[in-house]
Every structure is written in structure tokens, then in C-alpha cells.
Amino acid sequence: MNGKAKIDRDRSAASVTKDSSSPACPIKGCTDTTWYADAHDIEYYTSDRTYSFYKCQKCNILFIVPMLWDRLGEIYPKNYHTYVPAKKGVAPRQRSLDRRLLKVLATIPGDQLSVLDIGGGNGWTLDQVKSCSPRVSFTQCVDLDEGAQAQAVARGHAYHLGRIEQFETDRRFDLVLALGLIEHVRDPALVLRSIEQLLTDHGRVLIMTPNFDALDARLFRHRSWVGYHTPRHFVLFNRESFTDLAQQSGLGIVSFSYTRAPSYWSLSVLGLMRRLGLVEISAQRPAWYHPLHPILRSSFSAFELARTPFARLSHMVFTLGRR
Structure with missing residues (x-):
């Protein structure tokens, strides 16, 4: 199976799996939410975990699952760009x-x-x-x-x-x-x-x-x-x-x-x-x-x-x- 076919297969499977248990929207608790995309931390590589973004059809927003609001120390590393003193070019x-x-x-x-x-x-x-x-x-x-x-x-x-x-x-x-x-x-x-x-x-x-x-x-x-x-x-x-x-x-x-x-x-x-x-x-x-x-x-x-x-x-x- 070539790379594109594998990506398409995985994406289709993820859509079916995630849509069957869609999480509630964080704005109004709407249940009309569908899987939108999977993503990784490609900036700081704080983990290899796959995160999913869902779209609320009613509120027209995207939101992440899981939402690690209680683990900020893990997802914001010490070398996070806003923590580092500004250099030339700003x-x-x-x-x-x-x-x-x-x-x-x-x-x-x-x-x-x-x-x-x-x-x-x-x-x-x-x-x-x-x-x-x-x-x-x-x-x-x-x-x-x-x-x-x-x-x-x-x-x-x-x-x-x-x-x-x-x-x-x-x-x-x-x-x-x-x-x-x-x-x-x-x-x-x-x-x-x-x-x-x-x-x-x-x-x-x-x-x-x-x-x-x-x-x-x-x-x-x-x-x-x-x-x-x-x-x-x-x-x-x-x-x-x-x-x-x-x-x-x-x-x-x-x-x-x-x-x-x-x-x-x-x-x-x-x-x-x-x-x-x-x-x-x-x-x-x-x-x-x-x-x-x-x-x-x-x-x-x-x-x-x-x-x-x-x-x-x-x-x-x-x-x-x-x-």
C-alpha cells in the first residue's frame, strides 16, 4: 500500500471511529460535533501523542481533544518562544x-x-x-x-x-x-x-x-x-x-x-x-x-x-x- 493510500485509509478510519463518540463542544455543550483533523506537536515535540480537532457545526469552532488545561507545565516547555528574551528582528x-x-x-x-x-x-x-x-x-x-x-x-x-x-x-x-x-x-x-x-x-x-x-x-x-x-x-x-x-x-x-x-x-x-x-x-x-x-x-x-x-x-x- 503506497503512502497516500495509507494516509487516506487512516483518515477515513479515524473519521468513522471519532464520529461515533464525538465530544461535546466547549462553547455550548453541543453534541453536533465531527472529527476535523489529527495533529501533533511539530514545534516543540512535548510528546509523540496524537491530538484530534473536532468541529462544532452549530458554533462553527474547532476544539482539541484531549484538552490539557490542567497540564500546562507539560505542554509549555521552558524554551517556549514567548519565554525567551526577544532578540533582533522583533x-x-x-x-x-x-x-x-x-x-x-x-x-x-x-x-x-x-x-x-x-x-x-x-x-x-x-x-x-x-x-x-x-x-x-x-x-x-x-x-x-x-x-x-x-x-x-x-x-x-x-x-x-x-x-x-x-x-x-x-x-x-x-x-x-x-x-x-x-x-x-x-x-x-x-x-x-x-x-x-x-x-x-x-x-x-x-x-x-x-x-x-x-x-x-x-x-x-x-x-x-x-x-x-x-x-x-x-x-x-x-x-x-x-x-x-x-x-x-x-x-x-x-x-x-x-x-x-x-x-x-x-x-x-x-x-x-x-x-x-x-x-x-x-x-x-x-x-x-x-x-x-x-x-x-x-x-x-x-x-x-x-x-x-x-x-x-x-x-x-x-x-x-x-x-
């Missing part, structure tokens, strides 16, 4: 973030603004917010990383060690940041409701999250697309499904845009190259640090830039407000 991303922050801050009235960053780590993004506007007078970080707490506090940010659902305060925030967060939580609806309750009447929420309806997501659907970020992304949306969930949580869409994620292309290609025996990637040498990664990322950045005016790109940016 300036374009910083400028892009600064532009977004300036734009959203300009829409918020008030002489003194309070800003909350969920999953803010050591407070780097909050530093950017403060540099963007002298009106920012209070900054709060909520994160699970105990090691980042001292750094954030030293930078002048209040810090809550724990989940946003457990964060209790009388303060209300003019801007809430959830950048690359909502896909990492097991109950996105609860997180959005928690955010809505912490928001001032004129406040804004800035959210960035992957789009499973992008071209690279379709091409690498059965090749461990890096947008799955297996097993660290728990729930994935497209524009329509996230809009619906935000509105159900009491939040309205103020603005929306697609944005480029060339690393999704480059890391997905590296995963395919490893599968073909062309490159070596392992837990000791993750894909994020492979020397081909920045070269491929630059190439795909140009490709994504050319598609920007008309394509559904790999990342989505939502600005939300209370309804």
Missing part, C-alpha cells in the same frame, strides 16, 4: 502593535486610563501601552506565570497571579488586551463574560486570535497546521464564529481586520520538511529556533502582504466594546 512586530495601540487608545475618552493585559507575562506589552499615551495611569497584568511576576511588578504594573475568571477587583478598565489568549483557554465564553464585567462603559477590548478559515489552515489541515499550535491552542474561531460568541457575551464588534501571520506558513512548512526527512527538529531544537525559520518567514511575509487586500489571512484582530 522591531516590525513592535511597530505594528504600537500602531494598533495608538489607534484604539485614540477612541477612548478620559484623562486617566486603566489598562488590563490578560496573559501579559512580564509586562512588556503594558510598557508599550504606557509609551503610547501619557493618559495611561494604571496598568494591571493577569497571568499564570509566577516567574514573570517580579519583572512585571518591577516595571510598575500591578500583577494578579491566576486566571482572569478568578480575578476580583473594584476597578474597571478602559482598555483590556487579550493578544493571543482566547485560543489558549478551555472556556472562551466565560473569559469574554469576565472581560465584559471588567470594562468601563466606553472601554475597548483588543483581541488577536488565529483564523482557521485561512488558506494555510486549509492546505495544512491534515499536516499539523501550526495554527493548531498543538496541543496549546484549545479553541479556534473564524470571523463569524468569534463575532457570534462576543455578541453572546455582551460585547459588540467596533472594528475588525485580518492580519498576517507568516510564521504559521514557515513553521508548517518546516514541519512538513521534517516529515520528509529534510530537516531535523526536536524538543532540544524546536522549529521556532531552526535557522530556516526566519528565511521562510520573510518569504511568506511578502506573500501574505500581496494577499492582504482581498484574502482571509491567518490572524484576526477584533476591537470590542460593551453592547
